[in-house]
Amino acid sequence: GCGICVKKCPFNALSIVNLPDELEKMLIHRYGPNAFKLYGLPAPRQGAILGVIGKNGTGKTTALRILAGELKPNLGIFDREPSWDEIIKRFRGTEIQAYLQRLAEGKIRAAHKIQYVDLVPRRVKGTVGKLLERADQRGVSKEIAKFLGLDRLWDRDVRRLSGGELQKFLVAAVLSRDADIYLFDEPSSYLDVRERIKVARAIRRFAPKNAYVVVVEHDIAMLDYLSDYVVVMYGEPGVYGIASKPYGVRVGVNNFLKGYLPAENVRIRSEPIRFHVREAPATVTAGREKYLEWGELLVKRDGFVLRAEPGELQKGEVVGVLGPNGIGKTTFVRVLAGELEPQEGYVYKPREELKVSYKPQYVSPAMFEGKTVEQVLREANPAALAPGSWLYTELVRRLGLHRLLDRRADSLSGGEMQKLAVAAALAREADIYLLDEPSAYLDVEERLTVARAIRRIVETRGVAALVVEHDVAVQDYISDRVMVFTGTPGKEGHAHRPMGLREGMNMFLKELGITFRRDPETGRPRVNKEDSYLDRLQKRLGEYYYIP
Numbered sequence: 236g237c238g239i240c241v242k243k244c245p246f247n248a249l250s251i252v253n254l255p256d257e258l259e260k261m262l263i264h265r266y267g268p269n270a271f272k273l274y275g276l277p278a279p280r281q282g283a284i285l286g287v288i289g290k291n292g293t294g295k296t297t298a299l300r301i302l303a304g305e306l307k308p309n310l311g312i313f314d315r316e317p318s319w320d321e322i323i324k325r326f327r328g329t330e331i332q333a334y335l336q337r338l339a340e341g342k343i344r345a346a347h348k349i350q351y352v353d354l355v356p357r358r359v360k361g362t363v364g365k366l367l368e369r370a371d372q373r374g375v376s377k378e379i380a381k382f383l384g385l386d387r388l389w390d391r392d393v394r395r396l397s398g399g400e401l402q403k404f405l406v407a408a409v410l411s412r413d414a415d416i417y418l419f420d421e422p423s424s425y426l427d428v429r430e431r432i433k434v435a436r437a438i439r440r441f442a443p444k445n446a447y448v449v450v451v452e453h454d455i456a457m458l459d460y461l462s463d464y465v466v467v468m469y470g471e472p473g474v475y476g477i478a479s480k481p482y483g484v485r486v487g488v489n490n491f492l493k494g495y496l497p498a499e500n501v502r503i504r505s506e507p508i509r510f511h512v513r514e515a516p517a518t519v520t521a522g523r524e525k526y527l528e529w530g531e532l533l534v535k536r537d538g539f540v541l542r543a544e545p546g547e548l549q550k551g552e553v554v555g556v557l558g559p560n561g562i563g564k565t566t567f568v569r570v571l572a573g574e575l576e577p578q579e580g581y582v583y584k585p586r587e588e589l590k591v592s593y594k595p596q597y598v599s600p601a602m603f604e605g606k607t608v609e610q611v612l613r614e615a616n617p618a619a620l621a622p623g624s625w626l627y628t629e630l631v632r633r634l635g636l637h638r639l640l641d642r643r644a645d646s647l648s649g650g651e652m653q654k655l656a657v658a659a660a661l662a663r664e665a666d667i668y669l670l671d672e673p674s675a676y677l678d679v680e681e682r683l684t685v686a687r688a689i690r691r692i693v694e695t696r697g698v699a700a701l702v703v704e705h706d707v708a709v710q711d712y713i714s715d716r717v718m719v720f721t722g723t724p725g726k727e728g729h730a731h732r733p734m735g736l737r738e739g740m741n742m743f744l745k746e747l748g749i750t751f752r753r754d755p756e757t758g759r760p761r762v763n764k765e766d767s768y769l770d771r772l773q774k775r776l777g778e779y780y781y782i783p
């Protein structure tokens with residue numbers, strides 16, 4: 236078998252032409268005779284928010300397009316167009332039936348935030364305000380814009396928006412529509428933690444009370460915070476995807492992390508992912524060796540000033556970096572990487588030959604000019620290509636890079652290029668790993684693969700890593716200590732010294748006014764609902780991350 240099932244293999248040892256009748260009856264769409272197959276659909280519920288979680292290439296976007304009425308499903312039939320009656324008949328007795336009925340009757344109006352927000356400025360022209368007014372069918376666009384902090388950008392041309400601003404603009408536009416279903420495909424891309432929470436709250440607050448809402452999201456803390464129930468999409472990327480039965484939010488996310496879906500009796504990953512409380516000393520003690528050290532730094536870049544408190548990276552630790560966009564995180568990483576000179580202060584390496592491996596925030600084709608994926612990985616470390624090696628099995632294969640080895644690296648998609656850059660940076664033999672936003676464009680599974688690889692490399696090689704990351708669950712998973720950046724974005728940033736995870740998270744979350752607790756079963760961080768008992772208690776105690 237392929238190893239994903241627990242008992243008898245319903246996929247008949249992965250010969251997907253032979254899927255059992257039971258599953259074949261759930262086939263809703265196939266793009267072509269030998270193309271990707273989608274089984275079932277995540278079932279939306281009126282007045283509730285459905286969170287969809289799962290690997291890329293398992294049909295999440297396809298499912299959203301079907302639910303939105305943009306794509307009429309073909310049931311895998313190509314010689315004629317199946318009627319809506321046939322489609323509905325196939326899903327009789329399932330939760331999706333009533334929804335498909337309404338869709339067939341033309342009674343569903345959809346508002347859909349697409350995944351790739353970068354495409355929008357090429358298609359529309361105008362200012363934020365003009366475009367929001369045009370989208371507004373409910374008379375709420377001004378209020379939503381204010382809530383998301385877009386009012387300051389009202390007269391800004393959309394072509395001049397940053398990725399995060401575009402994301403918020405589109406969320407506001409979609410919420411301003413008068414629709415029956417609201418679909419959000421990856422709403423947290425490009426946003427920092429504060430903005431992610433804001434977008435989640437905006438969706439909750441402004442979507443009409445009796446609407447269907449569906450959100451595809453890879454940040455599990457966000458998905459957990461936002462959803463009323465979840466569906467897991469699983470399968471073989473690019474080959475087939477299956478929508479699970481609906482699960483309660485906590486149970487669904489936990490099942491996903493454990494890699495096992497009990498209602499389906501299917502294993503979706505060979506090992507579970509466990510979060511555990513890690514407390515490193517806040518100061519250099521406990522026999523830790525200082526690795527890289529910096530004095531008080533001052534870095535100026537036209538109009539922006541970064542001040543950093545003195546600090547150090549210790550041998551064998553991962554330090555996470557947290558802070559809003561435009562606060563100087565990348566600037567700081569580039570100073571450590573030796574790409575920028577501080578105006579004041581110094582970076583001290585105890586050994587001059589200390590090697591740094593750096594993954595910049597923006598990965599561009601120019602980084603890989605003329606090379607194939609295989610060449611890039613080989614240059615980073617030949618072991619990354621040796622089947623049987625840890626790097627090959629746990630990093631290259633899990634990120635799906637083994638299928639791209641012959642491709643030219645500069646022709647890859649944004650997500651593929653990101654995975655290659657992260658894998659190459661981690662494969663390199665170095666003393667210090669600097670990773671600026673490694674999760675961007677990656678799905679949950681890939682984020683957790685990268686997180687595991689970072690921990691493993693730092694622990695087994697006894698090196699150190701600094702990781703800029705907006706996904707709190709990933710931060711929690713990898714970081715021994717964290718560095719918090721505060722200040723005024725675009726004007727001045729203040730980099731605090733690295734602190735223990737709990738202390739640093741506490742400082743960071745206090746600024747944001749949100750509290751987290753730990754899930755007792757998996758140890759993963761969960762956002763407390765605003766004004767809930769725990770939220771109020773933790774704020775009173777000053778323990779924003781969790782009560783130890």
Ligand code: ADP
Pocket residue numbers: 266270271290291292293294295296297298472473474
């Ligand atoms: P996800 O959103 O989970 O990443 P998608 O629904 O975008 O997955 O894609 C699932 C699979 O279907 C992918 O292998 C993708 O290449 C394929 N696919 C998507 N759209 C089309 C299309 N219009 N024609 C053919 N194949 C497609």
Ligand code: ADP
Pocket residue numbers: 536537539558559560561562563564565566567724725726
């Ligand atoms: P972060 O990584 O926290 O989002 P950055 O370090 O990228 O923040 O940017 C901090 C500030 O420095 C921003 O205001 C940005 O506009 C400015 N900045 C970034 N890169 C440059 C540059 N090449 N030249 C001048 N200013 C820059």
Ligand code: MG
Pocket residue numbers: 564565566596671
């Ligand atoms: Mg940055």
